[in-house]
Amino acid sequence: MQNMRGLSQGNLGIPLFLLVILAMVMLPMPAFLLDVLFTFNIALSIVVLLVSVYSLRPLDFAVFPTILLLSTLMRLALNVASTRVVLMYGHEGGDAAGKVIEAFGSVVIGGNYVVGIVVFLILVIINFVVVTKGAGRISEVSARFTLDAMPGKQMAIDADLNAGLINQEDAKQRRQDVTQEADFYGAMDGASKFVRGDAVAGILILVINILGGLLIGLIQHDLSFDVAVEYYSLLTIGDGLVAQIPSLLLSTAAAIMVTRQNSSNDMGTQIISQMFGSPRALIVTAAIMTIMGLVPGMPHVAFLSLAAASGGAAWFLIRQKERARVKAEVEQQMKSEPKASEAPDDAKDLDWSDVMPVDMVGLEVGYRLIPMVDKLQGGQLLNRIKGVRKKLSQDLGFLVPSVHIRDNLDLMPGAYRITLMGVVAGEADIFPDRDLAINPGQVFGSLKGVEVKDPAFGLAATWIEPGQREHAQTLGYTVVDASTVVATHLNQILQNHAHELLGHEEVQQLLDMLAKTSPKLVEDLVPAKLSISVLLKVLQNLLMEHVPLKDFRSVAEALSDAATRTQDPVALTASVRVAVSRLIIQTINGPEPEIPVVTLDPKLEQLLLGSVQQSQGSDQGLALEPGMAERLQNSLVEAAQKQEMMGQPSILLVAAPVRPLMAKFVRYSEQTIHVLSYQEIPENKKITIVSTVGGQAR
Structure with missing residues (x-):
């Protein structure tokens, strides 16, 4: 039972697979079994290619280097097994090594071994010189740059963790992803060498099979030279094509994997959205194809047909964009116009409900930034703001008020504005589809993009395309997305204005929480010795000087002792600072x-x-x-x-x-x-x- 469970879980799968490979190398195999294994090899290569195409990021198919190695070993073992069958039974005719080899030797190349040799060599050249060599080079460069970028990525993770944007579990997962990414590209760099070696082995096996088959046919089986060349050449070429086509598919899959970028869309969606997102390229293509089609001597039908197809596709894209724009304008207008049921009632008099209170903390965004705050559109800003509030509340010692977010059509499309008590405290323009590369003070190169100042700290920064992210991290930049930029700016403003966020209600909440553990202390302090207004002024003084209220019990005890001597908020603040001096020093100097x-x-x-x-x-x-x-x-x-x-x-x-x-x-x-x-x-x-x-x- 345990053996069956181990086999079902894959513990014995790899050893059995290696035994099968050894059996194919050492033992003669019937032609029928060769057909089954060759077919399985082709199906496996197709499955691997399709999985590579539909993977959203390279780490979604992290086991690909191992599969590449195992499939290469199986294909080489099949080459050995088929070579044995071809040399032993090739004198019997085209189907001596199975129906699959016969089909590739006769149907695919039309039974002409000269054509077969040329086709085989072309496939090997494409695989070895173009696909495999290019994929190997990309793997090597990607592995090097990934390793160089690891320190920058780790620093970015630590920065997000310290800012409260992610928790410990998220940071652990992101660090693991960084390590796995480096391991993946390193493994792909090594695995590509196996594919190149497989292409070289295919050429050598072809030469050996043809020469060995001619000697065996002429000497052992007394075949004529023409018959021996025909039999063994077609069988050898069929065998080579059966092996090289899966090899080409796997090489293509390897090239796709190493050229993929992390994205939320598969490769097909990316190609369509990026190549045909702008109709301008199709319009220019249609014009060029039309001019070429009108040149005398050119095949007019082919060129003009393709020009018409390109122009039609461009017209379709223009119509689609126009419909989307009109729909967006209509929806925006419907949002801004009051509904009939909300129309003002002339008969109703004004009351206090018509006076809208100002928001303690507000965030206004332009219409291009609306997707950032919409969870249905994948916006992450709400989660980032929640993380900022949680971290600040823990650090400051009181609950930071919620942030009221709304769109403002008076702002520029990519602008946002942070308000405190209805007054603008900070604003900036951002690019929601780009990343911000911040210069922390020492970098090793410049970046192409829009040069700005970081809204939170005023550091030199550049808005870059997402594809430049890893390059920027390699140069020493700290790279964050647009949501993180807004959240960090909000965090900085709330920290600097924490004393304005504390009011009578928050002070009462602090007293109520302290009363649960120290009721006598609260009863003796407020209102017996201090009014809540004086207590509020003292706490605001502490926050203004960046002294947290986490140890509120020590604050209350110090005030209870000092209130018998003075009611001056400045003197009371000084007494509290002495009482919590260890907390102040630890906050400043650790x-x-x-x-x-x-x-x-x-x-x-x-x-x-x-x-x-x-x-x-x-x-x-x-x-x-x-x-x-x-x-x-x-x-x-x-x-x-x-x-x-x-x-x-x-x-x-x-x-x-x-x-x-x-x-x-x-x-x-x-x-x-x-x-x-x-x-x-x-x-x-x-x-x-x-x-x-x-x-x-x-």
């Missing part, structure tokens, strides 16, 4: 034991402390003259750039009274600078002063 910091010149710091003391109780900023403020700003930017080049965060360490005003001073600078006070450094961390700024202050 688990590193040493913290590289930039400090202010002592004289400048004393000047700022005096300024803060004088402006206490007022809403004034730093009392610095414009020249000094500009020099300080430039010094901080230079220090931040040096830290960024060394791969370290930019941290400015100042006295506690100065920290809020300095944080406001650097908030809108070009570089990201974190401002900490001395009290916010945990005891288990060591400070390393990398530079001092503001030394020219007087």
